[in-house]
């Protein structure tokens with residue numbers, strides 16, 4: 001509950017309304033943070049309530065905690081599975097069973113619903129008027145201008161009631177073309193694949209019988225231009241704020257939303273908010289750019305470049321952040 005004084009204070013410092021478009025992970029989190037601070041905020045999304053947008057639901061238990069704490073949500077209430085082990089395999093290396101660094105799956109849809117605190121998003125995207133708008137529309141990037149270059153991959157996922165792999169399993173396609181995954185999610189499995197070759201992606205999943213089958217593109221490169229445009233500012237996958245190495249977008253989505261929330265809460269003008277936010281997101285966007293270049297170089301068989309060697313350590317720390325504890329020597333053996 002907010003005190004009347006806090007609402008009056010918020011109204012005086014933040015006279016314009018923030019309208020968030022997109023009730024995925026990043027939009028729902030930002031909505032929660034602003035609403036809890038007494039800032040006037042609305043959220044819209046045309047999807048039908050509880051509509052499942054494909055996602056492996058894998059994340060990192062330790063790294064998600066600060067966002068749960070800020071939004072007052074219990075990990076126990078949303079975690080569906082976790083494991084001490086992760087298995088990775090590739091075209092030229094046999095299965096490696098590695099230690100997990102806190103990988104888990106969550107009920108992402110329940111998390112989003114809890115963040116919205118029972119509020120049903122408006123169905124219509126209204127961008128008229130003098131309000132401030134947030135593009136949290138993910139791959140659609142519906143409000144911000146289309147980028148000159150947009151690196152995407154195909155992704156397909158099946159929700160299955162069984163899997164030949166009982167822990168977290170990754171199979172990497174040759175030459176950095178993408179990967180296949182099987183993740184336990186409670187009593188089900190999210191089995192999917194993402195990659196640049198649609199036939200390869202489809203082929204890797206053909207033997208699995210899914211209770212549901214969904215697909216969408218996934219953005220695999222940051223969009224450095226037009227992070228904001230006019231009175232619109234972007235968060236999450238709409239600006240390519242997603243790790244292009246493994247397609248990890250849940251924690252990055254929360255991170256970018258938290259950065260925008262913190263910039264707004266400094267109580268400055270819209271222009272100052274944008275400058276502060278851009279400064280914060282650019283640090284990770286530059287890191288994502290290095291990783292996207294590494295992936296592109298590997299796809300083009302340009303492996304042993306100085307650029308790649310510098311980016312490899314970054315890639316290993318990115319894998320560890322997601323939950324896979326892999327050593328440099330093992331990676332090199334796979335790609336050489």
Ligand SMILES: Cc1cc2nc3c(=O)[nH]c(=O)nc-3n(C[C@H](O)[C@H](O)[C@H](O)COP(=O)(O)OP(=O)(O)OC[C@H]3O[C@@H](n4cnc5c(N)ncnc54)[C@H](O)[C@@H]3O)c2cc1C
Pocket residue numbers: 021022023024025026027044045046047053054055056057058059125136137138139140142155156157192216217218235236237238242247248249250251253
């Ligand atoms: C198959 C697949 C598996 C994945 N697995 C993982 C994983 O295991 N772990 C992980 O961390 N990441 C994973 N990702 C990535 C992750 O799901 C996304 O990066 C993350 O959910 C992006 O969050 P977001 O809030 O930016 O966008 P989204 O979650 O995509 O939300 C965007 C929302 O905007 C809405 N929208 C669209 N147009 C409009 C409009 N005009 N007006 C209003 N609303 C609109 C959509 O309906 C949607 O609800 C996966 C992605 C795919 C495709």
